[in-house]
Amino acid sequence: MKKLILILVSFILIVGFVIGGTIGIVFKFKAKAHSEEKFLLPKVSLRDLEDNKIKFNKIKKPTILLFWLPQSKSCQQQLENLTIIKEEYDGNLDIMAINIGQIDKKKIEEINIEQRKEILILIDDKAELTEKLQVTTIPTLVFYTPSKKPKTIIGLKEEKELKKLIKNYFSKLKTK
Known part of the structure; x- marks a missing residue:
């Protein structure tokens, strides 16, 4: 039973890292694209x-x-x-x-x-x-x-x- 819980927790952690890494890559890409944008003053x-x-x-x-x-x-x-x-x-x-x-x-x-x-x-x-x-x-x-x-x-x-x-x-x- 302990092995099953340990395997399940390990699986959840691995899946979490994979999902977190994927999300991190996506947000880093967007942050980089955003930083290359020009800053404009208000439309006035x-x-x-x-x-x-x-x-x-x-x-x-x-x-x-x-x-x-x-x-x-x-x-x-x-x-x-x-x-x-x-x-x-x-x-x-x-x-x-x-x-x-x-x-x-x-x-x-x-x-x-x-x-x-x-x-x-x-x-x-x-x-x-x-x-x-x-x-x-x-x-x-x-x-x-x-x-x-x-x-x-x-x-x-x-x-x-x-x-x-x-x-x-x-x-x-x-x-x-």
Whole structure:
């Protein structure tokens, strides 16, 4: 009787290992296939100050999204820091400043003209993109490239720290 129980337990263990191994192979294959997929931003469209439409799920270039409000001093400082940094990447890095909520375009247009040339300003009047990316604090940065999961950075970052963060996330990005 003991031998029969021992054989039965051994059989169950062997069958369990075979089934577990098969399931493991299947899930490893899917995990590998999944990791090769591109990461896309949500399917949301926002408009810039000239009323051009930007589709976020179509962005293919390394991009930094700055969620901000023009009346916030820390947001204005973050925008200035990003403007300085953008010049170093010679067109290899896009930076978009996303104004959250309904606001008069004239307030946004009061921002330094040089910054508006370097950084695309968009208006998320319904906070659709803001909610989908779960942004709850300003300023918030979202680093994005289709080959990696987006990285969210909360709060004002000084120029030196921003450069380090950008270098770590966009490791293959070249400067001038």
